Amino acid sequence: MASADLRQELDCSICLNIYTDPVSLRCGHNYCRVCIDCVLDTQEGSGVYTCPECRAECQERPALIRNIPLCNIVGRLWLTQPDQGETGIFCTYCIHSPVPAAKSCLHCEASLCDNHLRVHSKSAEHVLSDPTTSLGNRKCSVHKKILEYYCTKDAVCICVYCSAGEHRGHRVEMLVEASEKKKEKLRNVLHKLTTKREETEKRLQSLQGHRREDQEKAAGVTERVTALFRGIWRQLEDLEKRVLSEISRQEESFSLSVSDLIQQLEIKKDELSRKMRHIEELCNMSDPVTILQEPDTDDLCDIEDRERHDDQVHGGGDLDVDLMSGTFHTLSDIIRGIHVCFYMQEPTDILLNVNTASNNIHISDDMKTAYWSPNQNHVETPERFQCNQVISTNRFSTGQHYWEVEVSKSESWGIGMCYSSIDRRGGQSAFENNNKSWFLRRYNKNHQYLVIHDCKRIQLPDNIPCDRVRIYLDYEAGQLSFYALCDPVRHLHTVTATFTEPLHAALRVWGGLIKISGEIRSWEK
Structure with missing residues (x-):
């Protein structure tokens, strides 16, 4: 009884449970930290804080001091009574203070501590179980008897009277036996779910990895584009300043020339006006002697010459037309720089290597088309294929590239890529028979498609309207893709x-021809 009273001293007066992280107020009363914090929060704005027990007042929110000795006592109590912390179920018969229950009696529908368990009935009808609060659902709702069996037909728990009554003739099992069977099924389900979850986690991690890679690529491209356009704006601003400055310089030079010319013309105008007045005076005279004694005025010819010179000066004062031409050239250079930024290499032709073509293949003069033509009598070289095959002179060891092939004039064909170390003689030299080539093949009039590598074949859907094929290579990513350039692209x-x-x-020809159309587009990541 004394231990129960001592145990009661460790209860928080707010939540009525054992202290959790006990703290003390100035008045000396102890509470759970969370409990007293909630009480003080409700007192916010009232202007005064009070202790829930002694009502001691404080104008400012009191500081909470951790009660270390009390924390140690509570910690030791939890260690010595783990069941209480695990179940939270107390003895039904200990009415003076809560004592952790050790067992529950299904017959009595009560929980018992160790002391009451010692004096409890030991008869068979008093079935004991681990402490539980759900005692009612352990009895039959009809007969009020303890559930002891499980009917496999109706999938319900039943008592002994049910097994002899409405469930007579049904297969029944003891609860423990049925429970173990269900646990086994649940373990199998758990194993399957665990496997699926692991697979899902792998897929999730893979997708997250791809997303991070895409985000990193997008961030890199965004950074490049931003830097590119910043550079373009700087170049355009510098170009604008240079052009406007040159226009201002030419305008100022032209304005000075015109100002000098205007001044000269104004002087000439005054001189002409003076001469005109003098001539008018002579014309109005009646004395012949005076008129004849006046010097000749043939200097008007000199004035006309100067006028022609002035016209030439004026004609040479236009703005320099080469200025705009230079501006356009500069803009062209800027645009070319944009192209180079995204396409690190200029488009180039993909050319077939004549020295690798078999004796049944003719290569066009532009080295872009392979024709089926038997008995070509090519010069024998170590590079030449025995099969009806040919490869390009171009080689790719980094970056991303794509090109297109026209196959409209050939019912059966093969296109792909291979290493230069592929065999040139024997069965291993055929593109589909080795691990050094990757090959898309179409054969017969039904347009059946196969992807072949190292004798392993993947059948593709038939009847694809495919007169042009695009081959895309991402060397670093290890991807080789084939696209049918129909509408839409497939x-x-x-x-x-x-x-x-x-x-x-790599090309393989079975009659007809295969033509490489377009150019190689190449760029770096």
């Missing part, structure tokens, strides 16, 4: 591999 297949050698474009 993705045929993407091969994933780890490329370890430079790659060449």
